[in-house]
Amino acid sequence: MEEILKEITDLVVEGEDEEVPKVVQKALDAGIDANVILREGLVTAMDVVGPRMASGDMYVPEVLMCADAMRAGLEILNPILAEGDNASLGKIIIGSVEGDLHDIGKNLVAMMLESSGFEVIDIGINQSTPRFEMAIEEHDPDIVALSALLTTTMPALKETTKALKEKGYRSKILVGGAPVDQAYADEIGADGYAEDGAGAVVCSKQLLNIA
Structure with missing residues (x-):
């Protein structure tokens, strides 16, 4: 499980918007909970992107590519997440x-x-x-x-x-x-x-x- 979640994180950080949905679906097919994929796959990528952007190691065009990749993954998860009781932070x-x-x-x-x-x-x-x-x-x-x-x-x-x-x-x-x-x-x-x-x-x- 950790390997596939890391693959999702790495693909988002690399801005691979075409590959992320495929691997997210693969994770779902493998029985990984949608919330786990969100937290430990997609959101974890933002924990990498944020500091890199703040330090100047990643620029806006690259971050926007990451955003597109994140959004592509969320499109697969959102219908599933909407079915559950997923309280937002605010x-x-x-x-x-x-x-x-x-x-x-x-x-x-x-x-x-x-x-x-x-x-x-x-x-x-x-x-x-x-x-x-x-x-x-x-x-x-x-x-x-x-x-x-x-x-x-x-x-x-x-x-x-x-x-x-x-x-x-x-x-x-x-x-x-x-x-x-x-x-x-x-x-x-x-x-x-x-x-x-x-x-x-x-x-x-x-x-x-x-x-």
Whole structure:
């Protein structure tokens, strides 16, 4: 069992999106539980990819290939996982703030959060404050992740964070994006800041007191 799970992990890290589903299916056919395949095959790969990305040993195009491979494996597992009682670590809404049309960074963060066990609802790019409010009221998330990839959209990040805080939602607010840093996150009153996908996973777990 360990050998086939390691093969899945290695294939995801290598970005082999065509091979991962085949080996995931082989693992299922061998009687390995879908949850075990998820945790010890797919998610374990993210434990490799995250630190490599953070250290600069792996770049965004490579990480996106890993994301595609992860997603391909999840497509095989999701119907099976949906049948069971698989509680997520928490629910997260993610989106880029108004005026920001960039989605690669946001998508990468969403993928890493999802592959780490969070339920992620991606509302997309260029989202106004009222749109985030509607999503919160509809889904009641534990965390709202706001992305700003341009210096020109940092004011929108501040505005949305302020508005959500004033509404008194229970959701924690996590912010990130190329021009954003911890100091700015503190300045606008966000609950957490993440530099990248790996950081978003760590910060989200901290915000929800998950070991």
